[in-house]
Amino acid sequence: MAGRPAWRHTPSGVVFRAVPGGTFRMGLSDAELDAVRAIERAGGAEDGLEPFFAGAAQAQPVREVRVEPFLIARHPLTVAQVQHWLPEYEDSLADSVSGTARVEDDLDDLLGAWPFRLPSEAEWEYAARAGTTTLTFRGDGKPDEDQVLDDFADEERTAAAENAFGLAAMGSANEICADVWIPHFKGAPADARPRTGDGPRVARGGAGDLYPWQGCDEWLLLLSATRFEMYGFTALRPVAPVPTGPGDVQTARATAALQVRAVP
Numbered sequence: 001m002a003g004r005p006a007w008r009h010t011p012s013g014v015v016f017r018a019v020p021g022g023t024f025r026m027g028l029s030d031a032e033l034d035a036v037r038a039i040e041r042a043g044g045a046e047d048g049l050e051p052f053f054a055g056a057a058q059a060q061p062v063r064e065v066r067v068e069p070f071l072i073a074r075h076p077l078t079v080a081q082v083q084h085w086l087p088e089y090e091d092s093l094a095d096s097v098s099g100t101a102r103v104e105d106d107l108d109d110l111l112g113a114w115p116f117r118l119p120s121e122a123e124w125e126y127a128a129r130a131g132t133t134t135l136t137f138r139g140d141g142k143p144d145e146d147q148v149l150d151d152f153a154d155e156e157r158t159a160a161a162e163n164a165f166g167l168a169a170m171g172s173a174n175e176i177c178a179d180v181w182i183p184h185f186k187g188a189p190a191d192a193r194p195r196t197g198d199g200p201r202v203a204r205g206g207a208g209d210l211y212p213w214q215g216c217d218e219w220l221l222l223l224s225a226t227r228f229e230m231y232g233f234t235a236l237r238p239v240a241p242v243p244t245g246p247g248d249v250q251t252a253r254a255t256a257a258l259q260v261r262a263v264p
Contacts (some may be wrong), residue, residue, distance in 0.1 A: 006167045007071055007243070009256045010115075012072035012084040016071040017166040019241055024126050025133060027062035027185055028225040032133075035140035036220075040206045041050045044142045046215040058183045067126045067192040069242045072119060075152050076175060076235040083093040085113040093209075093233070100173045100208065104233040107176075109184045113148040116238035118156035118178040121202045121227065122192035123239060128204070128224040136171070137163040137222050143207070143222040150208040172221040174206035181229040203230035 007016040033056060040049050080097035082089050086106055093102050103110055112116070119127070134140045140145070149161045149169040161168040178194035179202045188195060206221040206228075213219070219228060 004162075006074065006166070006175065007240075012081050014077065014120050014238065015074040016238075016240060017074050019067075019070055019072055019123075019127050019165050019167075021069040022126075023064055023066050024129060024131075025062050026065045026122055026125055028056055028059035030131065032223070032225060033141075035135050036223075038140075039142045046217050049217065049220075052217070052220055059185070061185055061189065063185060064190065065122045065126070066190060070119075071240040071242055072123070072167065073237045073239075074162075074166060075149070075158065076173050076237050077115050078152060080107075082110060082236075085110055094151075096153065099151040100169070100235050101225055102173065102209070102233040102235055107234065110236070111144075114238060116240050118176060118194075119237060119239045120192050120194035120199075121177040121179040121204070122176065122194075124170075124204050125224055125236075126192070127143075127165055127167055128163070130165040130167070131162075132224070135225075137224065141203055143219045145213060145223060148208045148211050159246075169194050169207035169208070171224070171226070172208035174203040174209055174221075174228075174230070174233075175237050176230050176234040177202040177204060181183065183229075185233060186243060201208060201230045203228055203234060205235075208232075211220050228251060231242050 009016070023035050033053070036049065036052065039045060042061060078098050079091045079094045079101045082101040082103065089103050089106055094100065098119045128137065136143055149158065149172050158168050163170060179196040181197055181200050181202050182195055204227055207218050210218040216230060
């Protein structure tokens with residue numbers, strides 16, 4: 001993926017990719033449910049998947065959503081990147097500062113300190129799918145442990161894990177979204193605005209948080225449409241507006257210190 005355009009937040013080192021606008025079918029489709037059933041019939045499930053199918057309505061009804069262009073971090077924030085805003089932050093779950101940071105008690109402090117925002121749930125799924133309609137951007141096959149990326153020190157492996165939008169580790173860790181948790185999409189807007197209100201937020205992904213897998217079908221957390229109520233610690237993948245030029249006053253503050261450069 002050498003030479004793919006990117007924006008780097010110079011002080012923290014967070015690399016952003018530009019996600020083009022468009023429309024997509026958001027939610028867990030009948031075709032995806034059939035693909036999971038096919039995996040189960042082929043013996044690819046460790047346990048019975050009745051709970052997954054019973055909870056499928058949490059990611060339905062499928063609907064068309066319009067998404068405007070935006071910048072999103074290439075991968076979840078690392079420990080070192082969180083420490084840029086929270087110097088005292090420590091993470092007992094990460095093996096190194098290049099590993100995914102999982103924030104809990106410091107979440108509000110981090111959200112108040114960075115110059116970015118959380119992705120809406122629609123933006124997250126649109127970015128994860130990257131133009132696909134399959135279980136993951138790799139297709140309808142069962143995801144395996146090799147698809148879990150939890151550390152970004154190895155640039156070659158990180159680049160190899162990118163989807164068509166240049167994003168890595170979509171689904172590898174549970175990532176918080178801006179939306180409040182509502183266990184279905186009934187009445188959701190036709191654009192990518194987050195659904196607001198009181199209560200816990202939505203989380204997406206999470207297989208990396210359970211690795212090494214214990215044989216409980218954690219691979220289901222890697223699916224683009226999987227969603228659940230956030231609890232405990234969370235990874236974060238910030239979002240920013242797309243700069244339109246040096247005279248763009250509207251996005252100047254939010255994109256301060258973002259510099260266009262190619263990621264090697």
